[in-house]
Amino acid sequence: MCSFRTEAVVLSKEHIKRVSEHVWEIPKTFRGDMRVSARLYADEGLLDAALSDNSVWQLVNTATLPGVIRHAIAMPDIHQGYGFPIGGVVATCFPEGVISPGGVGYDINCGVRLLVSLSSVENIEPYLGDIASRLYANCPSGVGAHGHLRLSDEELDQVLHEGSRWMLDKVYASREDLDRTEEFGRIPGADAAFVSDRARERGRNQLGTLGAGNHFIEIDRVTEVYDQPTAARLGIYLGNVAVQIHCGSRGLGHQVCEDYVSRFQKTVRDYGIDLPDRELVCAPFDSKEGQEYFHAMACAANFAFANRQLLAHMIRRSFEEVLAGKIKDFELRQVYDIAHNMAKIEEHEVGGRSVRVCVHRKGATRAFGPGSNVLPSDLRDLGQPVLIPGSMGTASYVLMGTTEAMRQTFGSTCHGAGRVMSRAKAKKTVRGNVLREQLKSHGILICAGSMSGLAEEAPVAYKDVSRVVEVVHRLGIGRKVARLEPVAVIKG
Amino acid sequence: MMSFEEVEHTADRAFRVTGRDMASLLENAARAMQALDGPRSAREPSATEEIEVEGVDRESLLVNWLNEILYLEQVRQCVCERFHVAELDNHHLRVRVETHKSDRSRTHIKAVTFHNLHIREVSEGLEAEVVLDV
Numbered sequence: 001m002c003s004f005r006t007e008a009v010v011l012s013k014e015h016i017k018r019v020s021e022h023v024w025e026i027p028k029t030f031r032g033d034m035r036v037s038a039r040l041y042a043d044e045g046l047l048d049a050a051l052s053d054n055s056v057w058q059l060v061n062t063a064t065l066p067g068v069i070r071h072a073i074a075m076p077d078i079h080q081g082y083g084f085p086i087g088g089v090v091a092t093c094f095p096e097g098v099i100s101p102g103g104v105g106y107d108i109n110c111g112v113r114l115l116v117s118l119s120s121v122e123n124i125e126p127y128l129g130d131i132a133s134r135l136y137a138n139c140p141s142g143v144g145a146h147g148h149l150r151l152s153d154e155e156l157d158q159v160l161h162e163g164s165r166w167m168l169d170k171v172y173a174s175r176e177d178l179d180r181t182e183e184f185g186r187i188p189g190a191d192a193a194f195v196s197d198r199a200r201e202r203g204r205n206q207l208g209t210l211g212a213g214n215h216f217i218e219i220d221r222v223t224e225v226y227d228q229p230t231a232a233r234l235g236i237y238l239g240n241v242a243v244q245i246h247c248g249s250r251g252l253g254h255q256v257c258e259d260y261v262s263r264f265q266k267t268v269r270d271y272g273i274d275l276p277d278r279e280l281v282c283a284p285f286d287s288k289e290g291q292e293y294f295h296a297m298a299c300a301a302n303f304a305f306a307n308r309q310l311l312a313h314m315i316r317r318s319f320e321e322v323l324a325g326k327i328k329d330f331e332l333r334q335v336y337d338i339a340h341n342m343a344k345i346e347e348h349e350v351g352g353r354s355v356r357v358c359v360h361r362k363g364a365t366r367a368f369g370p371g372s373n374v375l376p377s378d379l380r381d382l383g384q385p386v387l388i389p390g391s392m393g394t395a396s397y398v399l400m401g402t403t404e405a406m407r408q409t410f411g412s413t414c415h416g417a418g419r420v421m422s423r424a425k426a427k428k429t430v431r432g433n434v435l436r437e438q439l440k441s442h443g444i445l446i447c448a449g450s451m452s453g454l455a456e457e458a459p460v461a462y463k464d465v466s467r468v469v470e471v472v473h474r475l476g477i478g479r480k481v482a483r484l485e486p487v488a489v490i491k492g
Numbered sequence: 493m494m495s496f497e498e499v500e501h502t503a504d505r506a507f508r509v510t511g512r513d514m515a516s517l518l519e520n521a522a523r524a525m526q527a528l529d530g531p532r533s534a535r536e537p538s539a540t541e542e543i544e545v546e547g548v549d550r551e552s553l554l555v556n557w558l559n560e561i562l563y564l565e566q567v568r569q570c571v572c573e574r575f576h577v578a579e580l581d582n583h584h585l586r587v588r589v590e591t592h593k594s595d596r597s598r599t600h601i602k603a604v605t606f607h608n609l610h611i612r613e614v615s616e617g618l619e620a621e622v623v624l625d626v
Contacts, residue, residue: 080502082607106603106625212600254602278606422500
């Protein structure tokens, strides 16, 4: 028997206990269906922002998932999503705890890739307009956009199973790119037999495309370096060019999520799972249904790694088309590629024992500390690079994962600035063409497919990313390495 | 009375929709989603498609129906109009839809979610609030 409950319990600040300066807890006793307490990592202002919409309520809902371990966690960039809050981290016991497609979201393996060059921004500035135009032409954007590759059924299967590794054979990737990608660009467990024909249809022509919404390609200047030795090891130098790619698994991932969220509406009834929100539908990881979703999710994740890899290739080509023979050292090397919407099986210490758990990160970034054996050998002593994009026109950050993140947050940290204003209100408040001119006057070139889409992503709609990063830095669940500021933005 | 209105949502888009019965709720919800997705122009000739969806209950039917419209409009690049509900019960829906090829492939809705979805009885008939992932 299953039901989806609505409860008229009001959540306010009085229900929240301050555990330390930046850690807040909603105890398990707050609501009868919570299996663990919920913890929110934030300063007081960010907590107040989180309480202004339903995001903390959504966090409490995730504390009801069967098999949830320790705490349901939210990062300082928490904001209202659907099912999980964005900025949510939930680990469930393995293999009998649940996996939730809604806990990963529709854009499976949405993530960020960072490339850097040894050239200064000053050197490329005269060519910036041409580069932005080439990027806009070479990296198609918009929800339904088609890319330059047309994949056969067999090739699509290979991409779904191999991720970025498929790009290595096609010379769209280097060995170094793969080393500098989370999971080396390929999530294990992918099986294309569990990806629907419709998902394949939606994704087939979308490899190498950006998508819409908050997805972007951004050319940045490194404006501050907090830890010079670490930055130098990553190839990051003050004043130099950096390029960020933010996008995910496109229509293929959306359809995988849709297929399984729809199917799991019945599955939760079959397993007698009682949930406060139908978007949280889930299945035991070791059940037939849980396994099938995991196989399909891994395929979509691999598609997303391949997508960002092909975009990186197209960006390198765009730089070459404009800069070859004109300036030196414009080549772009990969710092890292991270996922921020994913469910993964990882080893973590729980109750003094190392155990395998299924970590859902919905708008949260893996932030493994030094010594982790899943990092490439040349980064193992440093920890994992963490990429935190800001809102359009504002700063972004490069952090390193920490031992403290392993201890407190299942090796996770924030993923961005986090919205505070609805898209509808942003469009009423901001005019896209005015915003574009404002950003231009601040030295930021914008190429966007839609002025209303641009308005929705206005900086005023987001929290201050620097404040979010400061909280995770002070908590020790991410260590600041460098700050980037945009000089050109290509919007989906 | 307006059959739908946009509801504030921090990260995504949402609308509240009403209908005198389930068939009109489904139709109005499709129009609400199309309105939030932005204007588009249709080109002749038109074709008639049949959309058939199954669901564990009325909410599932609503989400699966809207996702079908989204699929036709995004992947097949059609505009869907003139919905005629041919069959409807709590688990099954069959609708005839007029489709026109569209010159606009740019849409920003990724999917229709089940977030906090409940179809309620109200004085006008039925009401639901739908969150769209964008």
